[in-house]
Amino acid sequence: MDKILAKKDYPHWLKKLKSYRIYAPRKKDDVWNYEIITASDGDCLEEVMTAVPAKGIVFPQREFFFEFGETDDNGTRITELLPEDKSVVVFGVRPCEGRAVTLTDDVFGGEFEDPYYWKRRNATTLVGLSCVDPPSPNCFCLSVGGSPHSKEGLDLLLTDLGETYYAEALTKKGKKLVLEGQKLFTDPKPEDRKMVDKIQADSRKKIRRELSRIDNVPAKLRGMFDSSFWDDESMSCIRCGICTYLCPTCHCFDMTDEVETSSPLSGKRVRTWDTCQFPDFTMHSSGHNPRPDKASRLRQRINHKFQYFVEIWKKYQCTGCGRCISLCPVGIDIIKVVEKVRDHGA
């Protein structure tokens, strides 16, 4: 279902979304992030790359699993703490983040469905904003199967036509959101669609960076496991974890028991983000660590994204958003590392 929304009507649309918690990119202290907004904050949608990607809404930094407590009769009470019943809509999602959510869907689905992730996911409507210009100098979505106007993972895709948004409803949730806007949406004219096609074709040409010819990379990585290549590449890594925390496809987490009272015992089991880049991530209680150094941890990150994930899901675990490149304090560049893998020994 394709519709047109005048940009000036965007705040009016937000006003009608009374039953939703609304997120949109907001700038605070020179950093963009998805924040909860009210209808009066909805001036316009900026095409920006937030620091924390949209994954933070369906997979937050911290969430509760259950509450545990000692009962009077020395028993134990376990109470499930699912996310609340609240519809959420996220505006301004980059298409690469939409694609990334399909990858986390793969991980959190399957044989053991993660109820917390899915409760949030099913209640969340992702409204993408097509990239007219690449929001980051390090974008390379085209190289990993994406595009500045990819629809994957999104419920609704808006394209900025100047005075209006071209809205493409892609799922039931997307359609529902448009219908909430009632008469604000009008039918598009043929020239609107032509403009969308032109903008989308042009946007592809504006992507600055490329990671090309990487079909051989999974096989190359398999052969490079013991190579000293990883020692050299990881020399300047300070294992800060930013590359993985802010990656829209990364999903590693920790589970801890946060005790609130010790007698009687009560507390919550909590999930928090974690990263394979921290030294204690794989450390056994005995002190044995399968990944004891930065080289093996960098190798794990690259291998997971460009070999293991491919072997399981036939897709790269990277959507080319470029955050890891832009935010790495020492300039480790995943494009350059993978290019070196591709050309290794050649």
Add this chain to the structure above:
Amino acid sequence: MGHNVYLPKPAKILEIKEEVGGVRPIKTFRTAFVDGAGFSYRCGQCAMLSVFGKGEVMISISSSPLVKDYLQFSILKTGRVTTALHEMEAGDIIGIRGPYGNGFPLEEWKGKRIVFAGGGIGLAPLWGLVHMTLGNKEDYGPLTLIYGARTSKDIVFREELDELKKKMNVHLSIDVAESGWNEFVGFVAQNVLDKKPSPQNTIAITCGPPIMIKTVIKALKDLKFEDGQIYTTVENKMKCGIGKCGRCNIGRHYVCKDGPVYSWAELKNLPQEY
């Protein structure tokens, strides 16, 4: 939605037995769910045990699935959660969720001779298997257990091993000679070479500390066992137990979900990162 995969069920500790004392103690716990429910699982699978307020650990179920009255876990005291478990008493409540992992491919082993080679606490993941195969003796060829520990005090399931000797071949060893010890003295791998199990129509499974596994696999290969005839279980740090937290992977495999049972043929093709 159905059952929440992260939610443990309360289980009562029925009985605790001290297997090994000293600085590296091992205790065997027999547990049963508070609501009396059963738990169907395959030999070699594990469960996540929760000590609420401390955390969770993945422990292999050391009772065989033939036993319906309890779930048995033999646990080495090594860190925060296992120390808390060791401080518990019969009647205390823990949480259990599972079963997880792939289990031993018993169907494929029917009609074969089986050699179990374990070291230290490594007998625990094998224990259920030993009893499962013994309970279905007619399905398998002769069963042999080659098990060793550092000292005679570190041997687990001591009394049960004496009983077991009446039903199958059991060869014990300790690393260094002790007075009163008249069985093999040396490492488990050396005992394997000494007892020379034939590779003819045989499956060998080994569990124990990483170094022991490496030496036993080498010994078995020296005895002309094929890679596909050698099995082991792998251990890695785990949190979710269901292949999502990203921690326990060896290459594309998550040990909690795709393992912990691997044949050497499979394991040698995975990145040697465990």
Add this chain to the structure above:
Amino acid sequence: MVNIDDLKAEAKRVLKERKVKYIIGYERASDTWKANPVFLRLPEDVDKLVWDPTCFHNLVRFLVDEKRRKAKEKPPDPRPVGIVAKGCDSRAIVVLLQEKFFDRMDVFVLGVSCESTGVIDERKLAKKTAGKNVRKVEFGEKQNFVVETDDGMMEIAAPEILADRCLGCIVNVPVISDHLLGDKTQRTVAHPFQSVEKMESLSGDDKWSFWKDQLKKCIRCYACRSACPMCYCEECVVDTINFAVTADTSAEEKAQRIKWLEKSSVDSENVFYHLVRAIHLAGRCIDCGECERACPVNIPLRMLNKKLEKEAKELFGYDVGFDADQPALISCFRDGDPEDFIR
């Protein structure tokens, strides 16, 4: 002007004479305007070296890695590691020497003076160029920067994109070096702690609400800790497990390790983490700014540390990171030190 050829020549000399294991310096990676850390092992590698206001990283952080690496060397190589160090970075080396983290002979310092400039703040530059892709940044003739973007050239007055810490810096010349390049005239600044005065003037409630608001953004990535050369503890307050585990470490020891804070990003834990880190850096932080630079959500971490640097000066007359023979702040006292807080 620091002559880059002089820097390269000295680096080449020490590598050729095998006087150092390797040199930590700055290079310009292709397709980027900023410098990146580089590790030079061979004399011919020195051609990669650059030195300009895009060299904002504190390379001393890698000396911490080197110590860990050295512990595993077989056989141990007694040679020092070379490092290109600016004024602020050199103070970090001094603090590590004061704390006996390594010996003076473990490091060969190629000191470079910032002269009258300093280094660029990436975020200030991004704001000035309004998100346009930057291709090159050069220091121009007229005390300004000439910036080339995809859309053309821009001239920006230096103070507008120089790092805030550089604007108030008196350590433009390294305080310790084995070889010193560039103008040795030290700058003077009237109010070195001016940046904290505004915060100091706020009421207690306003300060608390400011910091709670800022620390709410923290995602607990610990990049600030990872970037800091002085955060070298093998086992940190935030680590819930022991790192220094050997075959002899008892289960009790591991079990009894106190969990000082949770991993969750919530007000209580975030405030605790950042305040504890700031206190642990009192008298040790030399304002290299790496923590704030690394922070992906722009928490003004320098302000916390700067305040404690000011207190070290005002309460104890202590200048952080100038004299390697001076003991660490918290390991010494003077007879006249304030005692009014002791009751």
